[in-house]
Amino acid sequence: MSQMGPPRPGASMPAEKAKDFKGTFRRLVSYLKPRWKKLAAVFAVAILSTVFAIVGPKIMGMAITELFEGAYGQLQGVPGGGIDFGVIGQILAVLAGLYVFSSLFSYLQQYMMSTVAQDTVYDLRQDVNKKLEKLPLEYFDGRPNGETLSRMTNDIDTIGSTLQQSLTQFITSIVTLVGILVMMLTISPLLTLIAVVSLPLSLFVIGPILKRSQKYFSSQQKNLGRLNGHVEEMYTGHQVVKAFGHEAKSNEQFDAVNEELYNAGRKAQFISGIIMPMMSLIGNLSYVLISIVGGGARYPARHFNR
Amino acid sequence: MIKILKNLSPYKWIVLGVVALVFAQSMAELFLPTLMADIIDNGVVQGNIPYIWRIGGWMLLVSAIGAIAAVFASYYSAKAAMGLGRDLRQKVFKHVGQFSLQEFDEVGTASLITRTTNDITQVQQVVIMMLRMVISAPVMLVGGLILAISKDARLSLVIIGAMPILAVSILLILKYGMPLFQQVQKQLDGLNLVVRENLTGIRVIRAFNRETEEKARMQKANRELADVSIKVNKVMAFLMPVMMLVMNMTVVAVIWFGGIRISNGAMQIGDLMAFIQYVMMIMFALVMASFMFVMIPRAAVSAKRINEVLEMQPAFKDDGTEKADRERGTLEFEDVTFYYPGASEPALSHISFTAKPGEITALIGGTGSGKSTLVNLVPRFYEATSGTIRVNGVDIREASQQEIRSKIGFVPQKSILFTGTIADNIRFGKQEASQAELDQAASVAQAQEFINRMEGSYAAQIEQGGSNLSGGQKQRLSIARALIRKPDLYIFDDSFSALDYKTDAKLRKALKNETKNATVLLVAQRVSTVVDADRILVLEKGRVVGMGTHDELLESNEVYREIALSQLSEEEIA
Ligand SMILES: Nc1ncnc2c1ncn2[C@@H]1O[C@H](COP(=O)(O)OP(=O)(O)OP(=O)(O)O)[C@@H](O)[C@H]1O
Numbered sequence: 073m074s075q076m077g078p079p080r081p082g083a084s085m086p087a088e089k090a091k092d093f094k095g096t097f098r099r100l101v102s103y104l105k106p107r108w109k110k111l112a113a114v115f116a117v118a119i120l121s122t123v124f125a126i127v128g129p130k131i132m133g134m135a136i137t138e139l140f141e142g143a144y145g146q147l148q149g150v151p152g153g154g155i156d157f158g159v160i161g162q163i164l165a166v167l168a169g170l171y172v173f174s175s176l177f178s179y180l181q182q183y184m185m186s187t188v189a190q191d192t193v194y195d196l197r198q199d200v201n202k203k204l205e206k207l208p209l210e211y212f213d214g215r216p217n218g219e220t221l222s223r224m225t226n227d228i229d230t231i232g233s234t235l236q237q238s239l240t241q242f243i244t245s246i247v248t249l250v251g252i253l254v255m256m257l258t259i260s261p262l263l264t265l266i267a268v269v270s271l272p273l274s275l276f277v278i279g280p281i282l283k284r285s286q287k288y289f290s291s292q293q294k295n296l297g298r299l300n301g302h303v304e305e306m307y308t309g310h311q312v313v314k315a316f317g318h319e320a321k322s323n324e325q326f327d328a329v330n331e332e333l334y335n336a337g338r339k340a341q342f343i344s345g346i347i348m349p350m351m352s353l354i355g356n357l358s359y360v361l362i363s364i365v366g367g368g369a370r371y372p373a374r375h376f377n378r
Numbered sequence: 379m380i381k382i383l384k385n386l387s388p389y390k391w392i393v394l395g396v397v398a399l400v401f402a403q404s405m406a407e408l409f410l411p412t413l414m415a416d417i418i419d420n421g422v423v424q425g426n427i428p429y430i431w432r433i434g435g436w437m438l439l440v441s442a443i444g445a446i447a448a449v450f451a452s453y454y455s456a457k458a459a460m461g462l463g464r465d466l467r468q469k470v471f472k473h474v475g476q477f478s479l480q481e482f483d484e485v486g487t488a489s490l491i492t493r494t495t496n497d498i499t500q501v502q503q504v505v506i507m508m509l510r511m512v513i514s515a516p517v518m519l520v521g522g523l524i525l526a527i528s529k530d531a532r533l534s535l536v537i538i539g540a541m542p543i544l545a546v547s548i549l550l551i552l553k554y555g556m557p558l559f560q561q562v563q564k565q566l567d568g569l570n571l572v573v574r575e576n577l578t579g580i581r582v583i584r585a586f587n588r589e590t591e592e593k594a595r596m597q598k599a600n601r602e603l604a605d606v607s608i609k610v611n612k613v614m615a616f617l618m619p620v621m622m623l624v625m626n627m628t629v630v631a632v633i634w635f636g637g638i639r640i641s642n643g644a645m646q647i648g649d650l651m652a653f654i655q656y657v658m659m660i661m662f663a664l665v666m667a668s669f670m671f672v673m674i675p676r677a678a679v680s681a682k683r684i685n686e687v688l689e690m691q692p693a694f695k696d697d698g699t700e701k702a703d704r705e706r707g708t709l710e711f712e713d714v715t716f717y718y719p720g721a722s723e724p725a726l727s728h729i730s731f732t733a734k735p736g737e738i739t740a741l742i743g744g745t746g747s748g749k750s751t752l753v754n755l756v757p758r759f760y761e762a763t764s765g766t767i768r769v770n771g772v773d774i775r776e777a778s779q780q781e782i783r784s785k786i787g788f789v790p791q792k793s794i795l796f797t798g799t800i801a802d803n804i805r806f807g808k809q810e811a812s813q814a815e816l817d818q819a820a821s822v823a824q825a826q827e828f829i830n831r832m833e834g835s836y837a838a839q840i841e842q843g844g845s846n847l848s849g850g851q852k853q854r855l856s857i858a859r860a861l862i863r864k865p866d867l868y869i870f871d872d873s874f875s876a877l878d879y880k881t882d883a884k885l886r887k888a889l890k891n892e893t894k895n896a897t898v899l900l901v902a903q904r905v906s907t908v909v910d911a912d913r914i915l916v917l918e919k920g921r922v923v924g925m926g927t928h929d930e931l932l933e934s935n936e937v938y939r940e941i942a943l944s945q946l947s948e949e950e951i952a
């Protein structure tokens with residue numbers, strides 16, 4: 073959960089699948105190219121921030137292990153037992169420093185990315201506008217203005233917020249995955265095994281859910297499109313609808329689409345609402361496993377830093 | 379916002395259920411760290427493996443209960459929120475359906491569309507978030523605090539110190555960020571406007587070579603939007619790092635002071651672990667709460683816009699009960715004056731005339747002279763400011779709008795067609811019309827030929843706005859739609875403008891037969907269209923400046939002669 077800006081409506085919905093993904097992707101890259109220096113800096117900072125964030129728990133684990141052993145020694149009455157606050161203080165100071173830098177870099181990354189993303193959006197819009205100027209009039213007669221309008225505004229806006237959020241998120245996720253794996257291996261290979269085993273388990277549970285949610289979300293989007301289309305048509309044709317007494321029929325059609333939208337939306341929202349609880353259930357499961365194994369190993373504390 | 383939420387009342391049991399379920403889920407989550415502390419202190423430290431197994435089992439049970447509660451909560455919250463969205467959409471759509479054109483002018487069609495679609499979706503989204511978070515945030519906050527204090531009251535001072543720092547920093551960021559979000563919205567609307575104008579006015583722009591100016595306008599709007607978006611993102615970039623920093627620093631502080639407590643024997647190591655978990659929960663709840671503070675005002679704006687629509691009442695009532703069948707095929711204007719709402723000049727002043735069955739009354743006049751305005755008063759799209767209009771001898775205010783309109787075949791100036799087949803569109807005028815009636819209407823409207831040429835003929839699909847038809851084809855379909863009703867009164871608002879002279883003449887000839895027992899009110903630009911009208915009204919600035927036949931007006935009316943001279947050659951006039 074590294075990015076949590078106030079959720080934008082529709083931001084979480086899976087977009088229609090692009091027909092020519094490669095070509096589209098290449099074009100997008102060509103837009104980012106003029107800004108590659110800035111983008112490289114963003115990536116560098118993102119990696120640093122993530123690395124620091126991952127090393128954090130390891131250091132925190134050290135502090136807690138130190139505490140645990142000290143306290144355990146004290147409890148057992150081992151001579152020279154007790155907590156060594158000098159060492160802990162040092163560890164915690166390092167930890168605090170790490171966190172400060174992690175936050176700082178994460179801020180820098182967002183800060184720089186906002187310029188990159190929005191300037192790209194600006195270029196895109198300029199180019200679309202240039203293109204529109206060149207298109208023959210037939211193009212405009214051939215389709216509703218609303219369609220062209222929404223390309224120009226909403227669709228490009230979506231590209232902007234995706235750039236802002238997902239690009240760095242992607243980098244961060246990869247670094248996090250590798251980093252955590254390395255971290256876990258250095259802490260305990262056995263526990264890593266458990267965690268790695270629980271990963272396919274979560275995929276096993278989450279996979280079908282995600283697939284379904286895709287289906288429902290696209291059905292929701294489709295019905296929303298139909299409903300918006302109907303509303304647009306009836307409102308712009310209001311004069312004619314009234315002149316010919318078509319209100320009842322129009323309401324009937326609206327109700328039918330509205331009901332379908334309700335059903336699709338209900339399912340989509342339900343599915344998206346259960347992903348988090350499922351994840352945390354799996355998390356708790358592996359947690360208990362870890363404490364059982366860790367309990368046997370007598371050094372549990374360090375494993376409890378999720 | 380509250381008014382909108384009242385629409386949740388049909389779902390009140392579901393909402394209560396969600397509240398209970400979310401509460402259960404939160405409690406389960408709160409319970410887990412305590413169990414975990416138990417495992418460490420009594421299981422791991424003591425090396426008591428069976429104990430670990432037992433408490434581990436409990437942990438699993440509790441988290442399973444939490445997960446089940448969450449699943450049900452998700453189900454019912456989706457049901458309630460989506461139900462609310464559905465009900466609201468239906469309510470707004472029905473309500474807007476009752477509006478006259480006056481209300482459409484007032485709010486704007488585009489805005490009405492957004493309010494019925496986007497704004498409601500926005501509210502729906504926030505309601506679902508609220509249902510899921512509004513209970514869990516306070517429960518986690520208070521529960522977390524209580525449990526943390528019960529673990530170690532003195533250590534809890536750290537939390538008490540950290541909470542205000544977190545809350546204040548989040549609120550500060552939001553305070554700067556929120557107005558910027560509104561600005562983004564404003565700039566986006568601005569860009570929208572420019573693009574829309576560019577699209578609708580594309581012909582004009584190209585005809586007058588205004589591309590460069592329009593490009594500059596567009597670029598300005600685009601730049602402004604990009605700049606304010608960058609600004610808002612830069613401010614919001616603070617949010618996550620600051621939250622993480624405060625949270626992490628609190629944990630560091632807890633470990634340090636917790637260590638001291640443990641060394642004093644005042645606390646056990648497992649309790650410290652649980653304590654850290656509670657700290658995270660509390661902080662997370664605070665973060666959720668702050669997001670609610672952001673989301674709710676934004677949704678409240680949408681809710682307000684929806685309410686405005688719902689509270690708007692049609693400017694005039696539809697409470698007539700008379701039947702409109704006293705003198706069939708007549709139309710009468712008696713001293714009618716009309717102001718558009720808020721206008722200082724009347725769009726029509728003191729209009730009087732009477733038309734009898736079989737007569738054609740033509741309106742001619744320059745652009746903006748009030749022709750469409752006059753015609754729109756008849757089906758009561760607008761209400762005359764003073765004076766009386768009678769259709770079939772009945773004051774249109776004394777019969778229901780439905781009744782009056784059922785007597786009228788209206789062809790608007792801008793041909794509006796709907797998605798569906800050609801047949802659907804013509805049947806718009808009369809839903810139960812037979813194929814023979816369709817054929818007849820189409821052939822009078824001179825539409826038969828091109829319909830037959832289309833693939834599927836009457837079953838051919840028309841795209842949104844009739845974009846796959848030419849202007850003349852659209853006009854003829856919209857004429858056929860009016861003809862099929864066989865009304866007592868025909869209104870053609872400049873409905874032959876896209877037809878060539880030949881088709882125009884053929885159509886008017888075919889119409890003559892069709893309209894023997896009805897009145898025709900016809901707006902025209904071309905003098906050739908009105909030469910054989912029984913009565914021509916010459917309009918200028920909303921005033922009738924001449925009334926009579928073509929010959930009479932040529933003789934006596936300066937305005938009419940000017941129009942005629944500009945269009946016809948001398949011989950044609952004579
Ligand atoms: N919805 C409206 N709200 C306010 N004023 C309007 C509205 N529609 C038209 N007007 C004004 O009323 C006057 C008459 O307009 P109207 O549309 O009746 O002209 P018209 O004779 O039909 O012109 P045209 O030949 O271009 O169709 C114009 O000055 C116009 O600006």
Ligand SMILES: [Mg+2]
Pocket residue numbers: 749750751791872
């Ligand atoms: Mg007009």
